[in-house]
Amino acid sequence: MLQMNNVSKVYRTDTVETHALREFSLTVDEGEFVSVTGPSGSGKTTFLNIAGLLEELSSGAYELDGRDISSLNDRERSRVRNEKIGFIFQSFNLMPELNIFDNVDVPLRYRGFNTAERKKRIMEGLEMVGLASRPRHYPAQLSGGQQQRVAIARALAGEPRFLLADEPTGNLDSHMADSVMSLLHEINSTGTTIIMVTHELELATQAKRNIFVRDGHVSAGGQEIHLAAAANG
Amino acid sequence: MFRYYLKLGALSIRANPALSTLMVAAIGIGIGACMTIVTINYIMAGNPIPHKSDQLFHVQVDNWDPTQPYEEPNEPPEQMTYLDATALHAAGRAHRQVIGYKTMRVIEPADEDSTPFQIEARATTADFFSMFDVPFAYGSGWDKSADDAVERVAVLTAVLNEQLFGGENSVGKNLVVNGESYQIIGVLAKWTPIPKFYDLNNNTYGHPAQMFMPFSVAIARELYSSGNTNCWKPVGDGGFEAFLASECIWFQMWVELQNESEKEAYLQFLDAYVTEQKALGRFPRPLNNRLSNVEEWMDINEVVDEDVGVLLGLAILFLIVCLLNTIGLLLAKVMRRTKDTSLRRALGAHRAALVYQYVIEAGMIGIAGGLLGIVFTWLGLRGIENLYNEYDFIENLVEMDWVIVMAAVGLAIVSALAAALYPTWRACNITPASQLRIQ
Numbered sequence: 044m045l046q047m048n049n050v051s052k053v054y055r056t057d058t059v060e061t062h063a064l065r066e067f068s069l070t071v072d073e074g075e076f077v078s079v080t081g082p083s084g085s086g087k088t089t090f091l092n093i094a095g096l097l098e099e100l101s102s103g104a105y106e107l108d109g110r111d112i113s114s115l116n117d118r119e120r121s122r123v124r125n126e127k128i129g130f131i132f133q134s135f136n137l138m139p140e141l142n143i144f145d146n147v148d149v150p151l152r153y154r155g156f157n158t159a160e161r162k163k164r165i166m167e168g169l170e171m172v173g174l175a176s177r178p179r180h181y182p183a184q185l186s187g188g189q190q191q192r193v194a195i196a197r198a199l200a201g202e203p204r205f206l207l208a209d210e211p212t213g214n215l216d217s218h219m220a221d222s223v224m225s226l227l228h229e230i231n232s233t234g235t236t237i238i239m240v241t242h243e244l245e246l247a248t249q250a251k252r253n254i255f256v257r258d259g260h261v262s263a264g265g266q267e268i269h270l271a272a273a274a275n276g
Numbered sequence: 277m278f279r280y281y282l283k284l285g286a287l288s289i290r291a292n293p294a295l296s297t298l299m300v301a302a303i304g305i306g307i308g309a310c311m312t313i314v315t316i317n318y319i320m321a322g323n324p325i326p327h328k329s330d331q332l333f334h335v336q337v338d339n340w341d342p343t344q345p346y347e348e349p350n351e352p353p354e355q356m357t358y359l360d361a362t363a364l365h366a367a368g369r370a371h372r373q374v375i376g377y378k379t380m381r382v383i384e385p386a387d388e389d390s391t392p393f394q395i396e397a398r399a400t401t402a403d404f405f406s407m408f409d410v411p412f413a414y415g416s417g418w419d420k421s422a423d424d425a426v427e428r429v430a431v432l433t434a435v436l437n438e439q440l441f442g443g444e445n446s447v448g449k450n451l452v453v454n455g456e457s458y459q460i461i462g463v464l465a466k467w468t469p470i471p472k473f474y475d476l477n478n479n480t481y482g483h484p485a486q487m488f489m490p491f492s493v494a495i496a497r498e499l500y501s502s503g504n505t506n507c508w509k510p511v512g513d514g515g516f517e518a519f520l521a522s523e524c525i526w527f528q529m530w531v532e533l534q535n536e537s538e539k540e541a542y543l544q545f546l547d548a549y550v551t552e553q554k555a556l557g558r559f560p561r562p563l564n565n566r567l568s569n570v571e572e573w574m575d576i577n578e579v580v581d582e583d584v585g586v587l588l589g590l591a592i593l594f595l596i597v598c599l600l601n602t603i604g605l606l607l608a609k610v611m612r613r614t615k616d617t618s619l620r621r622a623l624g625a626h627r628a629a630l631v632y633q634y635v636i637e638a639g640m641i642g643i644a645g646g647l648l649g650i651v652f653t654w655l656g657l658r659g660i661e662n663l664y665n666e667y668d669f670i671e672n673l674v675e676m677d678w679v680i681v682m683a684a685v686g687l688a689i690v691s692a693l694a695a696a697l698y699p700t701w702r703a704c705n706i707t708p709a710s711q712l713r714i715q
Contacts, residue, residue: 095622117629130622136619140291153626
């Protein structure tokens, strides 16, 4: 479903060249829950950005659902982001001037759904994250955990096949983090593929597979751990 | 999506009240300054009779001094002698023809408690009203027979009729003018051609004469002109008769010619007339006859003062400065919203969608700026009216109409959209990940 082969990402300034990803190769199958760990600056987030089409790769090949991403123009990339990918960010990234109903509505607007369809999907999303009773609340009126739940509802409203989560519990206390992780597992159980970047090993072990990234590529030496298999074995 | 973008625009404006207010103010002040001068320029340069301005021609024949032109380099006189005006009028070669001049008269109201007062009268011929499409509230103008019979009849403007008769139908009543009784045969509806094209020699932007009387009556009463009179030869002894026979110019003449061939024929007629006069010892200069339609005549007379052009240039520069400020403010606003922009990109907005969103927001700011600009324009015009209140014509130049209002809003929207181009381009070229990475 997601296949990266020898993907490199280089940031260039006049004097400095920084290799964020070096010949990064990874395959993620449909329905997987993959955690990505690694030290700061290892390239985890760059990988996630490229996977989510938020950045362009410098070289290599990236296929998503069998489509060569490098051949897409801006409008096509935007459509892929809108239809196939959901994002969850560490800092929630809700729009403070919009209430939570309207926040969840944003990707649906770009999808072109009619009013009734949008309303149905928004309320279903909020229902799933336990916030259906507060559609008119603004983000500032919610706790961090609730805000992240709104972000998850927004990510899922378009029924994406991919959920990309960048430190989704990084700004939450342990109780709220557990609640969010439970929700991610629930989502994964419905068949949605999840790739989660985290620096917390405890969370990473909750995924079915962990990718360890170091110096811009998947670390060699068997550190790609099939956690579920390990746990079973 | 249009309504959605309107909502986003309103939210954005509300979320940044200080920046939004500054932008609206910058556009409003720029539009106000610009439109104040544009309004004056527009009124000054406006076509006062657009539906037939290309059929009405001001007539000039060059009877001037052989040693020097009336005006360099070789301009014929703007007005005519009595001899030429009456001869050309009597020839009747045009579809319609009018001669006339301005003269001051004293009205003696019937009410004994009211004191006599002076008015501007226009002595003219019968075709004046039909030729210039002058609207009547009551009655009508006089006909050629009244001209020929030297009938003491009068047509009043709505303003004078209001003053004398409270606006009632005064047709049939008599009016005492300089001790003589005139029968009122018509009252005009509101009619204020700006500029006063039919007599640009006398107070271009002033009100029309308050009373119209037959040319023949004015001449029979030996009424001199109260407008410009120029002579290149001394007037001989013999009083008014000698003045009429002189080479002094004080009459305006207009003809109505309905097509190019009529114009050509009339020019040939003028040439023939002048050639005939040369044989009689007049018209010492080479043939130099002119027919100018309304707009050409306004251009020749430079009805739009050069200073207004300079002011217009300065006002446009000021508007540009205001727009540059708006660009800066919009840029600051857009840069504050890079995270929002990046997030929308991440959630599926393509560049064109963001351009649409920002353009609508800029349009909303433009409309608000335009409305404020209308207020500033109105204030600017009132300021000019107060500054130049000693000129009685100033009120005619400071009126706003719907064209100006629409132009102000339109210019504001275009200005705001122009100001939004660069900030929008910057916003749409932000790499989404660069902002979303910031935790």
